Amino acid sequence: MTWEIVIGLEVHTQLSTNTKIFSGASTAFGAEPNTQADAVSLALPGVLPVLNCGAVERAIKFGLATGAHIAPRSVFARKNYFYPDLPKGYQISQMDLPVVGQGALTIQVEPLSGNAKPYEKVVRITRAHLEEDAGKSVHGSSQGVTGIDLNRAGTPLLEIVSEPDMRSAAEAIAYAKALHTLVKWIGICDGNMQEGSFRCDVNVSVRKPGQPFGTRREIKNLNSFKFMQQAIDYEVQWQIDTIENGGKVQQATVLFNPDTGETRSMRSKEDAHDYRYFPDPDLLPLEISEAWKAEVRATMPELPQAKQHRYVNELGLSAYDASLLTSSREMADFFEAALSAVPSQAKICANWLIGEVSAQLNRDGLDMAQCPITAQQLGGMLLRIADGTISNSGAKEVFRTLWAEGGEADAIIEAKGLKQVSDSGAIEALVDEIIAANADKVAEYRSGKDKLFGFFVGLAMKASKGKANPAQLNEILKQKLAG
Amino acid sequence: MFESSLKQLGDALRAKKISSVELTQLYLDRIAKLNPALNAYVTVNPEMSLAQARAADARIAAGTAEALTGIPFGQKDIFCAQGWLTTCGSKMLHNFVSPYDAHIISQFNAAGAVNLGKTNMDEFAMGSSNETSHYGAVKNPWDVARVPGGSSGGTASAIAARLCAAATGTDTGGSIRQPAALCGISGLKPTYGVCSRYGMIAFASSLDQAGPMGRSAEDLALMMNVMAGYDERDSTSLQRGKEDYARNLDQPLTGLRIGLPKEFFAAGMGSDVAQAVEAAIAEYKKLGATVVDISLPNSRLSVPVYYVLAPAEASSNLSRFDGVRYGYRAPEYSDLADMYEKSRAQGFGSEVKRRIMIGTYVLSHGYYDAYYLQAQKIRRLIAQDFVEAFKQCDVIMGPTSPSTAFKLGEKGDDPVQMYLSDIYTIAVNLAGLPGMSIPCGFGDNAMPVGLQIIGNYFDEARMLNVAHQYQLATDWHSRAPQGI
Incomplete structure (x- = not known):
């Protein structure tokens, strides 16, 4: 019996707001390090987050585009962990009550190999929630020191989580591409994958058909469809080999190395953080009225x-x-x-x-x-x-x-002088001349050598300097050659 | 001059009887003389204060002065003030010069007030005795062997010792009212959301509220006019029209219904405190008020609920102090994790660490439902008690603190005893209600006793009226400590 591949995606789309999700700092890409880190991005003592409505509007657009439930009330929560590029020591995200609930996306799948035909598939979307991005740790800029660039800290993200509905790398890529097209289409994300505006985490497991889901491993931060395919192919094969060799897949987060084409475990479940989620007391619950939804709906393409x-x-x-x-x-x-x-x-x-x-x-x-x-x-x-x-x-x-x-x-x-000749008199005259000048070929044609028709068309076209209306020329030639 | 009200000071300044520079210098001189004994201020910066005073004098000369223009105020060291060392009482921020102003600070600046200095406080506002400050304990001017209360102990001590006319405080579980009571001054914690928290270093975000501390309700009203108001930088700031908090001061109290919660007059309160509070109630009756017995059945759960919720929020709020971007970093460390551990272990004091650990624990996987969620539910019940109570009365009164100021070091080894000193004040924060403390007499050892006045949401103007009328009829609030 063959193995069935099970894939679910978590996609971080960077929302195309001019300013950050909780402050007025610019989100423009490529600025000098920390020039777009205001007091809030730096998490100075005493600063507070204020929600950017533009980010919410984009989340609503996504919900509408995927036929999803848009929560009338959602809650921002703090995800607590320490990392140098996470200035507050917590990320503001959404946990129990995300802004966008169950939705779906219909995708066109083009199988990657064989003669299988393209087909349509519906992938269910579990949820999509708003959160802020972290900054960047810059290693190796000077010896023995890690630099921190907080320009990206606080950039608005919509994390879109799918159900484990995909059964092949082709389906996963078709879904990722469809999602990529959609978020650009509705204008909520520029889709620039090199700049990290659209990043995919791919959860992969394998099982025998009909069996419960296998243990999954999560491939983090894939920023090209090509890498996604390579990573999934490698990961699937690794999991199958592991199981067939009598091993067990352990839940883990892995990274894909484009140079080697391999996935490598980054941390296992045992190292998993306890993020101590709780509602952020600095932010009120996010309430989205029917009127607001209607307003956004009116702007949807x-x-x-x-x-x-x-x-x-x-x-x-x-x-x-x-x-x-x-x-x-x-x-x-x-x-x-x-x-x-x-x-x-x-x-x-x-x-x-x-x-x-x-x-x-x-x-x-x-x-x-x-x-x-x-x-x-x-x-x-x-x-x-x-x-x-x-x-x-x-x-x-x-x-x-x-x-x-x-x-x-x-x-x-x-x-x-490209205007074509559509004057039938002129074309007829031209055809008459050709017939007269090529009596032998005409005779051959009339005796059954149909293939010569093209020869006459060529001559006529040449004589008209390519301007004769081809349909008309065909018609007249056919008539005249028939005699 | 040191006994003048804010109104008198403002009038004198505008009448040019004294300049802001002269007034500021008088206070600076007094601070230089008396602060070493009290430790009420952690930072004074005469150059910056006098620069503000000169600007205020120019404004007075130009005729554009407002009520508080030119008056020097102490600012609790929890408020970020541009160019000022802002330590929050912690070693963690020993070197943090704020690059920006808290909303409260910019409101005072816009009013032309002078920042006289940063007042001492319990580290990150965690404490009820001002003994947890990294910069040393603050002394109570009524008896320097005793605590001033906390966490706004520096502010309370400074006001009582006339080291400023008034100053700011913050109140998360009683940090304005309890030190006000212990130092014999007046303090108001407004309704949650009335004063912006922007730039006020967070302890427990859902409970923290800035408020004025001074010698009289009238002074507090003038400060509220500057401090209150919507600020778009704080999502929990309430959008309400500007109001004049002094508008009701002169209203008579005839017909005022005072609710007395039976839970506040039960065992645990010192008899000296009870006596003073009861005398104050009697005075109110004389002023035309009637008394209603009420019950706040869930208030007994306030302390445990508070010690789940406040540390939970604090454990997260204090995560940003990691030695990476500003503040204290351990001088030696082997790697990233070691830098975090050492910086935080060395930068935080033991009470802060205790609360971070409690908070981390109650938010942990598997404990969250039992502690944090349960506490949130009880919090709603506590708030509901007040809603019921205010159907029967206009204000609620009781003691601010179960005892008068205790001795330095007396409760240092027993955090639970320390936590119980906020037993009457915490429920108010949990409910988000406004609360006040005003002096109402003296207890054993001649230490001041505070009367707590709790109002309904947004009822600050009425509370100030209730306090002011009492202060017209009594003189507890104008008593000054002798011998310092």
């Missing part, structure tokens, strides 16, 4: 899943195209803005975005937000494809120019 359904049902796109177009908010926004120029041409619009635009971005190492052409520019070009002004090959020329030099489709078409 259409969610990726709703968009996908709309694209399939109303625009006639394939589910695959719809999922690609909703892979990011920027992509979907771009698509919809370009589509507004050619409302009836969703498929062409989708093809260009998924095809040329994405390929060019990829080549240039850009993301959608950095796209050198605007949706309006692309829309202007699509309009000329749709109304037959330019051919596909002409469109590619226009697109290259738009990308490299900017400008406007109509002006480029004009300047480069």
Whole structure:
């Protein structure tokens, strides 16, 4: 019997507020050490926390986006432990009463290997709670001394905890990616994984199907999907080997080393802290009214899943195209803005975005937000494809120019003479000339050598300098060749 | 001059009969002379005080002076004051010069008051005798062999000895009222949330409250006008309109209903204290008040409940004193854990350590429900007792402390005996109610006795009125200790 993998995720998303969760200090990334550490971040004697409503608003958004219960009353608790980058000696978090309760996220899973087909899965979200980040210990900046940078201390986090619903690394990554897309989509997190804005702790265990959950080990602080996959693969194999060799998995927290591709135990359950959680007496319980929720709901964008359904049902796109177009908010926004120029041409619009635009971005190492052409520019070009002004090959020329030099489709078409010939009289004359000049090939064609059709198209296109409307040309050629 | 009320001092300053610099210097000279015997101040900084006094004089000259402009006040060393050493009575903060002002300090500064110095206190406000201060015990000016009470003992001693006209205190379980009683002065602990805790070094956050201490209710009212008010930097600060705490001072007391909790007049109170308190009640009857017997059945649980909740919060609040960023760090240590252990072992005194250990214990896994949660439940019952009581009366009266000031060292070896000296004051903090102590006579050994007045939520103005009317009719509050 094979082993079943069981995975649950705890994801720390850094909320995109300008200031910290309990003080007015800036949260901007990359400042000189401790320049963003105000009295509260430093935990000077006597300072007090004041909750940043922007952080709460973002938690509400997340709750709404995952169909979760949003607690009318939640409580901040102190998690007590000593560490040099934890200035108060406790972290303000939420324990018994988190702001966001049970919710769910639907994910598209693309199996990592084999010929298995993509499928949809619902992952249950246990809870999401607000808390503050710790600072950073900087080792090795000078000999024998550890530096403390408290710029990050007090940065707002939403810790999103899933149920152990994932059964493969592919599912875990699909969930993490979907979550990553969602938090960026609803504008609560910039999703920058290098800067630590989206950090995943992965709980992994293995069991024989039908058996109770095995003992889990938690892989801490994964900040790339690639590492996540490597770490899970290694960890799963390690656990299976351990059990099959007669050992037992001990509950532990492990770290993934990207250089070796291995996970290594950081601390075992025996070293677990007693965090002595209790309600923070400096903060009142957080109350969220229906009115506040409604206010936030009114600012929510259409969610990726709703968009996908709309694209399939109303625009006639394939589910695959719809999922690609909703892979990011920027992509979907771009698509919809370009589509507004050619409302009836969703498929062409989708093809260009998924095809040329994405390929060019990829080549240039850009993301959608950095796209050198605007949706309006692309829309202007699509309009000329749709109304037959330019051919596909002409469109590619226009697109290259738009990308490299900017400008406007109509002006480029004009300047480069890309307008295709759709005058049937002119095309007929051209075709007549070709037929006359190639009597032998015409005879061959008429005797059954259908393949020569392309030869005639080529000649005609060449004669029209590529401007003949291909559909029209095909039509006329076919007629005339038939004799 | 040293017997003048705040109002008289303010009037004299504005009438330019005396300058703030002169007044401040008078007090500084008196402190220099008498403080060595009393140890009421831990820090004086004449340069900074006189700079403030000069600014106040300029303001008086410009005609923009307010009620307290130019008057020097002592500030309990629990309040962070920019540029001032702020030690909280601890070795842990022996070198901590605050880079910012507590809300209370900035309120006094904005009013043009002069910071005369930082008053001594029990370490981190943990104590009832002011013997736990790292900077030495404070002496009671009525008898320097006796304690001034705590934790605002430095403030109480300074006021009684006329080393300032008035000063600030903080009260977590009685730390304003008990020393006020033991030193024969007046003190008010406002309703929880009335005075911002921002910049006041936390002992037990859900109980701590700053308040004024002075020689009369009238003085306290003027200080409350400066100290009270909403502060957005304290989430537990209450958003209420500005109020004039002196507005009711002159109201007659006819019809005032005084509740006397039977639990406060039971065994445990010294007979000298009982006598003085009963005489005060009789005086109130003369002033037109009536007396109602009430009961606070759960108040007997106040001390145990308090000694679960306050240490629990303290154990966490004091975690920031770790030797990493500021304050005391052990000179020698082998690694990080050793640095924590040695810095905290050497930086905290034994009473603070005792409470950190109690607090850590009651919050520990497996004990939390039995201690912390249970205590929170009883806390609500205690508060409910008061709600019931205030249906029958306007104010509650009783003794502030079961005894007058005890001898230095007398209770040092017995923490439980020490904890019991707050038996009448703690319930008020647990309920978040305002409480006061005013002098009402003298007991054995000619030591002052305090009368406790407990009011309903936000009823400070009425309490001040109740105290003021008594002080118009009696002169206990204007008695001064002799021979210091």
